[in-house]
Amino acid sequence: MKLMTISEVSKVFNVSTRMLRYYEQIGLLPRQRKEDYAYRVYDENAIRRLQYIIVLRKLRISLKQIALILKTPEHIHTIEIFQKNIAELNDEITALNTIRDVLKIFVSRLNQNIGTSIKLDLLRNSDIIKIIEPLTLSRINFKEERSMEDLNKANEVLGKLRNVRIVLLPPFTVASYHFVGENPEETVGDVLDKFVCESKLYEKKPDARMFGFNHPNPSPSRPHHGYEDWVTIPDDMEVPAPLVKKKFDGGMYAAHTIAFPDFHEWNLLSKWVEESDKYAPNYSEQGEEIMGGCLEEHLNWIYSSHMGWPKNGIDGYIDLLLPIKLK
Incomplete structure (x- = not known):
């Protein structure tokens, strides 16, 4: 090979x-x-x-x-890990079965009162309260021991994002670097990292932020994709070549935080916006050329760069930012 x-x-x-x-x-x-x-x-x-x-x-x-x-080459350790995950899944299955059964009871009660003006107390049964109390408010990731069709339906429901935020990015000035070729994210990151350190940007602008996006997106029709990074700078700050000084107009975004490298959750965020009753996507006219105007904000990146990327530093988290508008 x-x-x-x-x-x-x-x-x-x-x-x-x-x-x-x-x-x-x-x-x-x-x-x-x-x-x-x-x-x-x-x-x-x-x-x-x-x-x-x-x-x-x-x-x-x-x-x-x-x-x-x-x-660890010994199979016993792998078996222990798999058994631990199976036990956790079994707990989640039990919890979800409970949720399903309670919801069925609610649906039944509501169906019985369709067309009436009676205000239904869904929690009038104290036994239901006792059943619900042990359940957690956290999202449950799970797999059912059932047909693949059931599994896909369950994953579709549970894969919906519950923690999307709406953020307004203000206008700001950035130092930008763009590269198309092998390892573009790493290349532009190294250039911006050098700029942050040499300019002592953190001391001049402690609230500086770092954003990035594909430019252009990966595609089978081209050998390489590109990436562009921005770091926010004071309006009157000059930047050395090959960096370029740019202005960003700001805008409204649907935001979702991921732990690096869970970029597959872009699909979930896009689906959340498409299904929203209040918001609609507001993609850039340049489309795929600049990832539709979507941004990836690398949280705490400027501070970590300023500190020299210590091994025991802050874990990598990224805000996925999808441009939106009111319907």
């Missing part, structure tokens, strides 16, 4: 290059650099390891647990 570049692996497995680099960073996925070859390459063993990681992630195995499975 020939060595594959990070772009080739990304396309074959339909995962982002950022995710692959993150797996490398935390020690899950080995890679190598071929002599006289600037890009990351992966051999057959690395590809098989990646396939294993992807399968385990689809089975809701955490990255921390995957690291233990890959590091």
Whole structure:
């Protein structure tokens, strides 16, 4: 099997290059650099390891647990991890079955009173209160031990976002860098990181923020995609080449926070906006060229850069920002 570049692996497995680099960073996925070859390459063993990681992630195995499975050859440890996850799933199934049964009772009561002006007290039965009290308010991720059709329906319902925020971004001035080629996110990040450190931006603007977006989006029709990063700067600050000073007009966005590298949740945020009764997407006319005007705000990035990226620093969180307007 020939060595594959990070772009080739990304396309074959339909995962982002950022995710692959993150797996490398935390020690899950080995890679190598071929002599006289600037890009990351992966051999057959690395590809098989990646396939294993992807399968385990689809089975809701955490990255921390995957690291233990890959590091420990004894099957007993893997069995223990799987059994622990099965027990947690069983608890969630029990909770969801309870929720379903209570909702069925509510539907039955409401159906009996259709067409009447009677104000129905859904909680008049103290036994129902006792059943509901132990349930948690947190979102339940679960898989039912039923048909694949049932599983897909359950995942569709439970996959809806519950914590979307509406934010208004004000106008601001940014230092921008754009690159199209191999590893564009890493390339632009390195350039902006150098600028933040050398300019002492954090000392001049402690509330500085960092945003990024695909420019252009990945596509089978082009060998490489691009990425553009922005850091907010004082209006009167000059920026050195190759950075470009730009103005951002601001706008209204639907926001959802993810833990790096859960970029697949872009689909969930898009679906939330499309199904909203109050908001509609407000994508840029440039469309795919600039990710429709969507932004990824890398939270605490400026501070971490200023501090030299300490190993025990803040965990990576990102706000996904989708432009919206009132219907």
